[in-house]
Amino acid sequence: MIGPESSAAPPPPGAGRFAPSPSGDLHLGNLRTAALAWLWARSSGRPFVLRVDDVDAERSSAAAADRQLGDLAALGVTGDGPVARQSATLDRYAAAVDSLARRGLVYECYCSRRDIREASRAPHAVPGRYPGTCRDLGEGERERRRAELAAAGRVPALRLRADCDRWSVREGFATADEEGRPVVDGVYRGPVDDMVVRRGGAAAQVTGREYAYNLAVVVDDALAGVGQVVRGRDLLSSAPRQAYLAHLLGLPEVGYVHVPLVLGPTGRRLAKRDGAVTLREMPGRDVGEQAREVLRWVVSTLRLGEAAEGVTRLEELVPVFGPGCVPPEDVVWRGSAAR
Template identity: 40%
Template sequence: MTFTTRFAPSPTGPLHLGHACSALLAHDMACAAGGRFVLRIEDTDTSRARPQWEELIYKDLAWLGLTWEEPVLRQSDQLELYHEALTQLAQRGLIFPCSCRRRDIRAALSAPQEGAKLAPGIYPGTCRNRPMSDRKPGDALRLNMGAAVQSLDMPGFTELGAAHAGQHQLDPDRLIIEIGDAVLGRIELETVSYVLASVVDDAAQGITCIIRGKDLFQITFLQVLLQGLLNLPTPDYHHHHLIRDDQGKRLAKRDDARAIAKYRAEGATPQDIRQMVGL
């Protein structure tokens, strides 16, 4: 099987040094393995995605010396595939509509809870018994985590998750307590979560290894679970160190001072960027 990895930014702001670390590391690993490097544009956040940010992504990556396959997959062109995945989960009774707003969830979490104690901020299951026939515009579509882990009670699944996601076991209790009923999308077709869309796309593009920051480590377990539910292959995952600012805070797109384009404009070289991110 050909080693295939990807870099999948969202066109919602400038790429910063953290993005450079992920993209360079993925590209380096693909080149070293004689494999494939795929660029994907995750543009389903229509309220924030902008064409000028997408164009800047191409300019930044080309300046860093990266090459990628054409055509570039854009998630806005894949909505029907995500809808099919949601439908498949719904037909198995694994998702439910949820009308809770943040204030509703905060109120429910402040009330005494029965059963296992959930991690802070985890959805308490208020709408879990609502059938899909009761869905309304604006409803979130949540994964019934308890039903999902029960449906994957198969030999070897826990070991599979541990092998691909990291050194921690894919523990069903931890999935319920620490991740809970994750939002996978909304009733409106154009709205889908990152975790589901990327699982579908990784399978469609034949991704065998995913390189990304340690901040997404826990999400990996949810994605391995979704791959099992949808009968999709599970790639290997490599979680690299995070690039932080001078105060030790993880970089975000609002950190324009760390934007690749800004360094380029100030006369930095691609090798300077590699040194800055520890490569």
Template identity: 40%
Template structure:
């Protein structure tokens, strides 16, 4: 299968510098491989979403020269696919209903493969994936070999919340398979989630793509920009300054004479190799 990558923002705000770095990094990897670059809007968590932010992000990307090869996929329109995956997991005994509260778990992980609390009449349960005592290993394209004791790191994790919303882990693996993604390029904050997704792929009989986790753009206090008060939106009406900063963050040369995003990206792509990307997330964004 030819290379297919993606950028999958959550519509919790406007496009900020950290998201721009992830978008540029994933675009460069796809174009370097001569493959497709797709978009997905991960809009399945309504309480966290900001009205209008999905439209804002999708409108901003072309201003930075980041043009997708297909219309964006909206997760909010994919609930039937998640329902089908959930029913498959339930039919094969991989999930169980759970009424445990945070107090029941005493702030720890759920490790028992079954609910510790009695069913609560009139209250819907969350649904958890039964996680065995296994190690999940993979080789990240930038961070190198990874291994995680899944039960000790994640426990029996939730795949459908009490409110009925599907968890990121389930929706992500279903849609990566649906879109035919062969390489996931994203921020290093999701490195820890990858073993969960690989295990879910195995449970559902879905292919496992390759993974490459980029360094995070942090503020001066070491916080991820998306969780920082300083995560100001980048300006799509004046894209060159932020795009130059993003390329510099990824250790790529920015053509000093480039007058538009397309020529700036073309110059960066000519000098790009995934192996030369920086590994460390301890780099404060200016």
């Protein structure tokens, strides 16, 4: 039985990374987080990895990936070595699932999204957590459910058979998740459940290689030698699931840094309805000028004092950057200034 805590030893140093999903253009919140991830890595002497998280082929666009990488380069967020793409490493995800399956750590799930929503309304259900409906079905019942799905032209998903309900990770900035669960002495202890590792769906569209994001990102981070993950605080609750899965796969532990978000004027996460929210919608005659406008805005959201004066390139901030430069509050975008 695996306990609810990770190892007490700090994770070894490793690369930083930024890994957007190419479903559209990066908005200012994404770009700020990318700049912070790059600065966190460079200021601590770490290499930096850029990756295109395109494991979900339905939602990914090669054109969007190219625009994202172009915007990042214009901002000064560059990686060491070639850009990795999840779509090129599907065999590694298959090997990870096979490793879990050989140890009895995955099971078929026949539930639809509606089934899961309805189960989550039960009096003792935990919101957002899979209730374990298919976890302990007998083989006869599995055969029946499998046949029902096949008749409907669908195939089951594969879920992880978790043997703990909480896992701890090292957190380098956030003080609590969005549900109010605290970070105590740099450790966040959050929920783990029977997460999907390979998606199911319509048989005509499923190839058996529809691997879940949580699985792919864990495998890819280990492959790239990532030791530091800087991302938005809305993803803090995902960290224990990913760290637990990495533990089961025998992969190195990483350290997490979850930074404040950029919100729109209404207090909700930044969206197209909030006006010019991408680099290419900023003032400027070309991408270079627009990137400098984004950089000026990013600098204005940080606590840099006199060091902020005259900055024209992201790399100029490396010698003066540290966690104390990042205010703990979310940033509100009001169309021309951050508050």
